[in-house]
Amino acid sequence: MTSPDREAVGTRFDPTLMRRAREQTWLALRGIQARIHPGISEDEAQVAAAEVFRELGVERLWHPPYIRFGPNTTKTYRQRS
Numbered sequence: 001m002t003s004p005d006r007e008a009v010g011t012r013f014d015p016t017l018m019r020r021a022r023e024q025t026w027l028a029l030r031g032i033q034a035r036i037h038p039g040i041s042e043d044e045a046q047v048a049a050a051e052v053f054r055e056l057g058v059e060r061l062w063h064p065p066y067i068r069f070g071p072n073t074t075k076t077y078r079q080r081s
Contacts (some may be wrong), residue, residue, distance in 0.1 A: 031055070
């Protein structure tokens, strides 16, 4: 069994690109974290996240970011904050 079979990935899978994506993800998280502070609203945090993504040159997101604070963290993704 080859690695792509074992990992259920396609033949075009490139571990180097996956590692780069992981590094970019951590950069984005750290950038967003640096802009979060006491008193910031969820909407402001969403704007901050969008700014970080733009600064990193992100062209497309595979999933929209969900940023929630306090009691909103127990809601499902379908529930509005």
